[in-house]
Amino acid sequence: MTTLVTGGAGYIGSHMVHALVDRGEEVVVLDDLSTGFDAVLPENARLIVGDVGDAAFLDRIIAENDIDAIAHFAGSIIVPESVTNPLKYYSNNTVNSCTLIGAAVRGGVKSFLFSSTAAVYGEAGQDLINEDAPLAPMSPYGSSKLMTEVMLRDAAAAHGFKYGILRYFNVAGADPKGRTGQSTKDATHLIKIASQAAIGLRSGMSIFGTDFDTPDGTCVRDYVHVSDLIQAHVLALAHLQDGGDSFTANCAYGHGYSVREVVDAVKRVSGVDFPVELTGRRAGDPPSLVAESKRIRSLLGWQPQYQELDTIVSHALAWEDHLRKRNSKP
Structure with a gap:
């Protein structure tokens, strides 16, 4: 049996591909390479370049490769862009996911993992957000992901497959072995931007909003190391392949850091005091998103290994330095 990883040449998806290959499992990667990079994939994974929204194409992939499970990472992820270009997000995230779920049903896929987000909660209004918190997205990005959650739940009930929905908080860091990381040049992830400023790829960076109702006025987020996140996916x-029930769970640590704290950590670990501009809020940013993570720990026995902020930052910095050196070669 084989797992299909959509968006498998991207940041999070490529870590999943490495984790599955490390376990000796068969993996097929589907990616259009619009934001992904084939160079980060292991040799033992088969890459198919194509569109996750092409139903006939998906049917052939599932049938020809004996696909038994799908891990769905493909999609658009930039919250401010979703506010200015919502239809892109409903197309890439919701419509394409519907097409993929339909192909999974037709192909008899038994297990489906979906990459969801804490953005489905919106401004939750509680210190630790559990999975039963009200779902009230503040952005089209969050809404597009929530719609997919609903479709997946209803399709599974109608057609008898099992699913796992993992709601990510803020994913950061890179593979500790240096094989893959956040490679998109214009990515909007805070730790990546700060790391690029630290190694001289940016002249500085901005903090968006200093008047939030948080201890230091900047947004607070629960940062989860990408390798811990992927261990939860594995x-x-x-769990699903062993006959476990479908589930929805937060994937984060249960403690948050403010934007200022993250920037200070990057400066401390790198030893570089880069310029930081304070500016206004961005649309769609809630003040604080910190997870209650009891469910995923008890259900799956998840035990994170890389929770320290300085560890997350050091791995991110190492990957940025790797990219800088690679891209500077003639």
Whole structure:
């Protein structure tokens, strides 16, 4: 049996591909390479370049490769862009996911993992957000992901497959072995931007909003190391394949850091005091998103290994330095 990883040449998806290959499992990667990079994939994974929204194409991939499970990472992820270009997000995230779920049903896929987001909660209004918190997205990005959650739940009930929905908080860091990381040049992830400023790829960076109702006025987020996140996916897939029930769970640590704290950590770990501009809020940013993570720990036995902020930052910095050196070669 084989797992299909959509968006598998992207930041998070490529870590999943490495994790599955490390376990000796068969993996097919589907990616259009619009934001992904084939160079970060292991040799043992088969890459198919194509569109996750092409139903006939998906049917052939599933049938020809004996696909038993799908890990769905493909989609658009930039919250401010979703506010200015919402139809792109409903097309890439919701419509394409509907097409993929339909192909999974037709192909008899038994297990489906979906990459969701804390953005489905919106401004939750509680210190630790559990999975039963009200769902009130503040952006088209969050809404597009929530719509997919609903479609997946209803399709599974109608057609008898199992699913796992993992709601990510803020994913950061890079593979500790240096094989993959956040490679998109214009990515909007805070730790990546700060790391680029630290190694001289940016002249500085901005903090968006200093008047939030948080201890230091900047947004607070629960940062989860990408390798810990992927370990949760590996456990989730095993849970479903072993006959476990469908589930929805937060994937984060249960403690947050403010934007100022993250920037200070990057300066401390790198030893570089880069310029930081204070500016206004961005649309769609809630003040604080910190997870209650009891469910995923108890259900899957998840035990994170890289929770320290300085560890997350050091891995991100190492990957940025790797990219800088690679891109500077003639």
